[in-house]
Amino acid sequence: MEFSAQIDGREEQIKSLFAQTFAASEGADEGRLIAALVERLLNTTPREDLFVFTQAEGEALIAAAIFSRLTYSEDARSVFILSPMAVATERQKQGVGQALLKEALSALSKEGVDVAITYGDPAFYGKVGFEPLDEDTAAAPLPLSQPVGWIGQPLQEPALPPLKGRCTCVAALDDPAIW
Numbered sequence: 001m002e003f004s005a006q007i008d009g010r011e012e013q014i015k016s017l018f019a020q021t022f023a024a025s026e027g028a029d030e031g032r033l034i035a036a037l038v039e040r041l042l043n044t045t046p047r048e049d050l051f052v053f054t055q056a057e058g059e060a061l062i063a064a065a066i067f068s069r070l071t072y073s074e075d076a077r078s079v080f081i082l083s084p085m086a087v088a089t090e091r092q093k094q095g096v097g098q099a100l101l102k103e104a105l106s107a108l109s110k111e112g113v114d115v116a117i118t119y120g121d122p123a124f125y126g127k128v129g130f131e132p133l134d135e136d137t138a139a140a141p142l143p144l145s146q147p148v149g150w151i152g153q154p155l156q157e158p159a160l161p162p163l164k165g166r167c168t169c170v171a172a173l174d175d176p177a178i179w
Contacts, residue, residue, distance in 0.1 A: 002056045003103045011042050013061050014054065021086035033177070034084055040172035041066055049170055051080065051111075053104040055096060063087045063100045067108065068173060070117060070141065074165030077114035079138075083173060085120075101128045109155040115163065117152035119144065119179070129153045137162045141169040142179040 007014070018038045023031025041050065049069035055062050067080040082104075087097045105116055105128065117138060118125055130151040137152075137160060144150055154160040168174075 003100065004054045004056070005051065005104075005107055007042065007052050007054075010054065010061065011039075014042070014052065014064050015039055017061050017064055017088060018084060018086045021089055022084075024089045034086075037084065037172060037175075037178065038066065041068060041170070044172055045170045051104070051108060053100060053107065055100045055103075061088070062091045063096050065100055065104050067104065067113075067116070068170040071168050072139070072163040072165045073168075075163045077163065078112055079115040079117060079163065080108060080113050081169065081173070082116060082118035082120075083178070085118075097124070098127055101125075105129070105153075105155065112156075114156045115152055115154055115160060117150070119146075119149050120151070122148065122151050125151055133160075139163070139165075139167045140179070141167045141174065142176055144179055 015035050015038045019031045019035035022034040042052070045068055051067040053065045063086065065082055065085040067082050070079040070081050072079065085097065108116060117133065118130060122130070122132060130153050132148070133150045133152045140150055152160065
């Protein structure tokens with residue numbers, strides 16, 4: 001398996017992976033919604049506010065994780081949110097997603113990112129160190145429909161002191177339908 005932190009002209013392949021994966025698990029409408037989100041993230045987010053990690057076997061893209069910047073108005077720490085992530089349907093439950101996340105979190109740490117947050121399944125993401133967050137520790141940029149899914153981890157320190165101030169996300173994620 002080959003890990004990459006470069007998009008390398010694979011935007012359409014990345015978008016297709018997300019569309020197919022989410023359509024298979026959540027239905028065609030969700031597949032289209034997430035593919036549109038990925039397209040917006042890749043096309044409108046400044047490169048300094050975006051990390052894209054992929055995993056391939058030969059020419060086949062089997063997993064991708066997109067991290068974009070969260071900004072806390074009174075906090076200088078570098079914070080990125082994982083949203084979205086996809087593993088090809090036929091490769092799920094084989095450790096592919098965990099392997100990609102371990103590589104991604106290590107790369108983010110080396111880049112000086114202080115905190116990684118996501119909004120997803122605590123059972124899955126807990127396997128790579130994400131823990132539940134409350135609004136006092138890390139405010140979300142928009143109201144959460146499933147607050148139990150708001151999870152994160154420090155990448156530079158052993159504990160996560162509360163993030164201070166109002167939270168904002170990149171424009172592509174600033175959509176209540178996603179939250």
